[in-house]
Amino acid sequence: MLATLLQPAKELMDLVAPLRCAACAAHGPLLCSNCRALFERAALFRRRRAGDVPPVAGLGGYEGELRRAVLHAKFRNASLARELGIMLGKKLHRNADCVVPVPLHPARLHQRGYNQSAEIARGIADALGASLMADGLRRTLHTRPQRELRLDQRRRNVAGAFALGPQVELLRGKTVLVVDDVLTTGATIAACACALVSASPRSVSAAVLAIKR
């Protein structure tokens, strides 16, 4: 609750504090023109379907400037998450009817103040002209953050952690894009896709800001 109350204060601080680029720390706007051009020019990273992990497209590799920008978007600045989402959405040739973010558990949402994946999804939906289904999925288990776990523990951690939201009917026959911030093993995306498939969509694919190589 406190974090939720503090979020506007944090955003105000971001406005009044001398700004630096979230990606390269150069003085100036939150994303400097060099880093913006770097992200805009880079070719999409793609990962093919692998078992129950659907095909994934990413803005780039989880390293360097993009990694720093993603971390900033995840923990500090919702508008940066949305801006990076717009950049990603502009590159996605595969169109989507519905964009569904990986949900945060309500307890973590209160702690952080916003869901970075929902902000990225909002940017993608805007760029694609697709509908954002912010509550297409809900998280039923309060799992440990995947980044705190070994790779071989991640799949079990999120198994059964997601369920369909209230608007199941809107997903039937649709091309659905699941959105997360970072792809590592794909365990989270696979668990989300598994829940979404029960709504009988036409297809499920995924988009993330960064892919760990």
Ligand SMILES: [Zn+2]
């Ligand atoms: Zn920069």
